[in-house]
Amino acid sequence: MIASPDGHAHRNRGLGSPAPTPELAHPLGDPSAANAVVIQLAIPGLRADRVCSKRRSAQSNGNGEPTDAYDDPFLRSYLRRLSARGAAQKGATAYRYQLATVLRTASRIGGRTVDLGALFQDPPLLGRTLADDVAGGREARLSRWTLAQRRSAIRSFTGLMGPELAQLLGEDPHDVLDRALRSVAERVGGGYRLTGGTPRRRIGHAPSSDTVAAVLAAASKDTGFVGVRNVAFLSILAASGARVNALRQLDGSDCVVLPSGRIRIYLNEKGKAEPREIELNREQGNAFRFYVDAFNCHAHRQGWRVRVCLGSGGPIWQNSGRGRWSYRSVRTTLRDACVRAGVREFTPHDLRRAFATDATSTLPRHTVALAGGWKGVERLDDHYVRPRVPVLWEKLQQVQVVPDAEGEDAVVSAAAFAL
Amino acid sequence: MPKGRMPLSPQQLSLFSPPLISTGDRRRLDEDSERLLHAYKEARDAEGSHPRSVSREVCQVRSLAREAGSPQDPASLAVLFSDPARVARALVEPTRPVALSTGRTRLVAAQRFLLFIASSLNRDARADQRVLEASLPHGLDTGWHALGTAVAGHPGRRRRRGPTLDGADLFRIVEHAAEGSCIARRARDRALVSLLCFSGLRPEEAVGLRWDDLEWMRADTGRYGLTVAVERRGSRLRLLVPGPAAAAIRALAEHTGEEMAALSGPLLQSRRRTACHLSYRSARAIVVGACRRAGYPAAEAVELRSAFASWLRAQGLSEHETGEVLGLARVRSVDCLLRRHAELAAQRTVRERIGR
Numbered sequence: 005m006i007a008s009p010d011g012h013a014h015r016n017r018g019l020g021s022p023a024p025t026p027e028l029a030h031p032l033g034d035p036s037a038a039n040a041v042v043i044q045l046a047i048p049g050l051r052a053d054r055v056c057s058k059r060r061s062a063q064s065n066g067n068g069e070p071t072d073a074y075d076d077p078f079l080r081s082y083l084r085r086l087s088a089r090g091a092a093q094k095g096a097t098a099y100r101y102q103l104a105t106v107l108r109t110a111s112r113i114g115g116r117t118v119d120l121g122a123l124f125q126d127p128p129l130l131g132r133t134l135a136d137d138v139a140g141g142r143e144a145r146l147s148r149w150t151l152a153q154r155r156s157a158i159r160s161f162t163g164l165m166g167p168e169l170a171q172l173l174g175e176d177p178h179d180v181l182d183r184a185l186r187s188v189a190e191r192v193g194g195g196y197r198l199t200g201g202t203p204r205r206r207i208g209h210a211p212s213s214d215t216v217a218a219v220l221a222a223a224s225k226d227t228g229f230v231g232v233r234n235v236a237f238l239s240i241l242a243a244s245g246a247r248v249n250a251l252r253q254l255d256g257s258d259c260v261v262l263p264s265g266r267i268r269i270y271l272n273e274k275g276k277a278e279p280r281e282i283e284l285n286r287e288q289g290n291a292f293r294f295y296v297d298a299f300n301c302h303a304h305r306q307g308w309r310v311r312v313c314l315g316s317g318g319p320i321w322q323n324s325g326r327g328r329w330s331y332r333s334v335r336t337t338l339r340d341a342c343v344r345a346g347v348r349e350f351t352p353h354d355l356r357r358a359f360a361t362d363a364t365s366t367l368p369r370h371t372v373a374l375a376g377g378w379k380g381v382e383r384l385d386d387h388y389v390r391p392r393v394p395v396l397w398e399k400l401q402q403v404q405v406v407p408d409a410e411g412e413d414a415v416v417s418a419a420a421f422a423l
Numbered sequence: 424m425p426k427g428r429m430p431l432s433p434q435q436l437s438l439f440s441p442p443l444i445s446t447g448d449r450r451r452l453d454e455d456s457e458r459l460l461h462a463y464k465e466a467r468d469a470e471g472s473h474p475r476s477v478s479r480e481v482c483q484v485r486s487l488a489r490e491a492g493s494p495q496d497p498a499s500l501a502v503l504f505s506d507p508a509r510v511a512r513a514l515v516e517p518t519r520p521v522a523l524s525t526g527r528t529r530l531v532a533a534q535r536f537l538l539f540i541a542s543s544l545n546r547d548a549r550a551d552q553r554v555l556e557a558s559l560p561h562g563l564d565t566g567w568h569a570l571g572t573a574v575a576g577h578p579g580r581r582r583r584r585g586p587t588l589d590g591a592d593l594f595r596i597v598e599h600a601a602e603g604s605c606i607a608r609r610a611r612d613r614a615l616v617s618l619l620c621f622s623g624l625r626p627e628e629a630v631g632l633r634w635d636d637l638e639w640m641r642a643d644t645g646r647y648g649l650t651v652a653v654e655r656r657g658s659r660l661r662l663l664v665p666g667p668a669a670a671a672i673r674a675l676a677e678h679t680g681e682e683m684a685a686l687s688g689p690l691l692q693s694r695r696r697t698a699c700h701l702s703y704r705s706a707r708a709i710v711v712g713a714c715r716r717a718g719y720p721a722a723e724a725v726e727l728r729s730a731f732a733s734w735l736r737a738q739g740l741s742e743h744e745t746g747e748v749l750g751l752a753r754v755r756s757v758d759c760l761l762r763r764h765a766e767l768a769a770q771r772t773v774r775e776r777i778g779r
Contacts (some may be wrong), residue, residue: 084516090577164560243774260586263718268586277579281587283767285774362777374769
């Protein structure tokens with residue numbers, strides 16, 4: 005299931021669903037008032053969003069309808085609610101983009117400008133829009149994952165804007181959405197299946213321990229603090245299975261040095277409300293400290309004012325005196341190191357795959373999921389673990405077939421399962 | 424500070440977020456609203472509700488009035504609650520970020536206040552509640568008894584969580600508890616920190632403890648163990664006090680020069696006023712001081728309880744037995760306390776196995 009920024013599963017089909025209240029006013033005010041300066045969304049009686057008349061006239065098509073998808077009043081209100089629910093910025097941006105795309109697609113398919121309210125009033129158009137896998141301006145089709153995210157965004161929208169949509173439609177908006185999806189889905193047995201979108205490919209690979217070691221050695225050859233930083237960053241990434249952006253965005257205040265000398269870091273990872281605590285071992289801790297000293301020494305020599313400090317605020321991973329090490333630069337560093345080491349290129353995220361693959365080959369999956377910060381084993385199984393053929397051969401050669409105690413049957417014993 | 428830049432208040436997130444108005448600048452609600460709130464408080468007290476719940480509800484209703492109006496000019500409660508849809512909007516789109524628990528408390532307070540105020544305003548309480556429910560977004564319903572109402576609120580913690588501690592860390596904190604204090608306070612501070620680190624007592628229970636609450640009990644095995652009586656979930660239960668905490672209490676009794684059985688009054692006394700309990704704030708300052716001296720960031724009570732649970736597990740107790748010592752009704756609470764320890768243990772296991 006795709007994680008939603010508002011942290012809700014977006015279905016509501018129970019006895020408790022509230023009935024729409026017809027006595028409430030239309031959420032968008034009087035639709036006929038074309039020259040209205042304000043749009044009152046949601047609940048009447050409160051101050052409305054002020055919209056500058058000049059800006060509106062520039063963005064409307066003359067009938068008071070917004071031409072820019074992002075200017076849809078429903079969308080603006082939805083984003084406010086999403087933000088108030090504590091949605092992560094990235095997730096909220098993704099949903100905003102998907103809803104704007106839905107509006108553009110609906111306008112293309114329907115041949116007229118539509119807003120989200122009007123789209124819900126036309127379930128067949130809503131269904132065709134959600135199932136449309138034509139990538140705008142490109143030959144390629146959209147992936148199933150993109151379409152799933154689009155549906156997730158519209159479910160989230162339906163949930164948070166439920167009261168207003170219920171007034172507008174006169175029924176539960178989730179029912180309207182279900183009807184729309186069913187109208188374009190294929191009937192299979194007792195259920196429905198959506199057929200649009202290209203299947204997701206399993207991309208990326210899991211580099212072996214030897215490859216990772218070779219790349220680390222190559223990355224350490226950069227001069228100055230850069231080589232030390234590369235080793236510290238990549239070794240933590242490989243050993244903890246952390247996400248690259250979570251580690252890259254590590255702040256000094258997210259590092260704690262314990263009296264025992266051990267360092268704990270707290271990574272804010274995607275899809276998690278609480279930061280993940282990671283304990284660095286002695287080797288990584290030393291590399292980490294060495295980097296901090298090397299950078300501060302370099303910054304002092306260069307006359308930069310920036311310093312890296314464990315326990316107080318400020319980015320940890322720096323490339324210069326101007327700010328945080330960028331993702332693009334991390335990738336370039338890793339690519340160069342792969343070239344120098346003479347191994348197949350891999351991305352920082354492949355180190356997470358390598359962690360999952362190595363760990364699951366010797367430990368139970370739930371232990372690996374706990375260690376690597378996966379919420380369950382499903383995503384770990386489907387997208388991260390890539391068994392390696394040489395390891396398989398090695399293990400298969402260790403399998404011995406021996407008779408059981410009664411000598412009647414043969415059991416596979418010893419090495420393969422005594423891990 | 425660069426020229427032209429406004430100083431940020433500690434609570435303000437950035438220059439772009441609206442400055443939070445200090446309590447002193449906030450206007451009080453109008454007289455009618457305050458009278459209504461007072462009547463509501465009395466009615467809830469008369470129902471036998473917990474005073475802390477009541478004061479929390481009153482506080483949240485007041486916040487709703489400020490959300491619906493403005494901090495300088497709060498909305499009148501009578502006007503606000505005549506329009507449940509307006510209450511809904513204040514719940515769904517607050518002007519400043521709130522925690523999810525605050526959002527949920529606000530909803531409960533609004534529902535209860537709506538029921539209370541309906542008779543004063545000659546309104547149909549049930550109809551108003553229906554309007555309020557219809558005006559709120561709904562998430563997943565989990566059964567006939569739940570609507571899955573969604574209100575505003577950030578699920579994450581505002582305060583950073585400290586490092587996950589274990590038994591060795593607890594011993595270190597207790598060792599440093601008495602440092603830097605005068606002789607008279609050493610035994611008390613050590614007893615307090617020991618109780619918070621090595622017993623199932625919560626901070627408010629530890630500071631409210633009396634000598635009469637302690638009792639030596641004989642187990643079936645013939646051994647004696649110290650127990651402490653506390654009130655939880657409306658009933659009185661006895662918690663076992665493990666060795667490190669029992670030793671600190673015994674040392675405190677010896678410091679007074681009397682037998683433990685002969686002592687009475689507060690166990691942890693305030694330094695300034697005799698026969699008076701140590702305040703919660705002082706207890707917190709003692710724990711924070713001990714943590715800092717031991718080289719750790721200030722630990723919260725739940726982090727100490729979590730470390731204690733981990734120590735009990737390391738001593739060979741099962742999850743159910745750990746829950747019993749901590750005085751927890753459900754074993755799932757023990758799992759929650761030990762979740763971060765399980766993650767760290769898994770990390771160590773993986774690191775050892777794959778050699779990274």
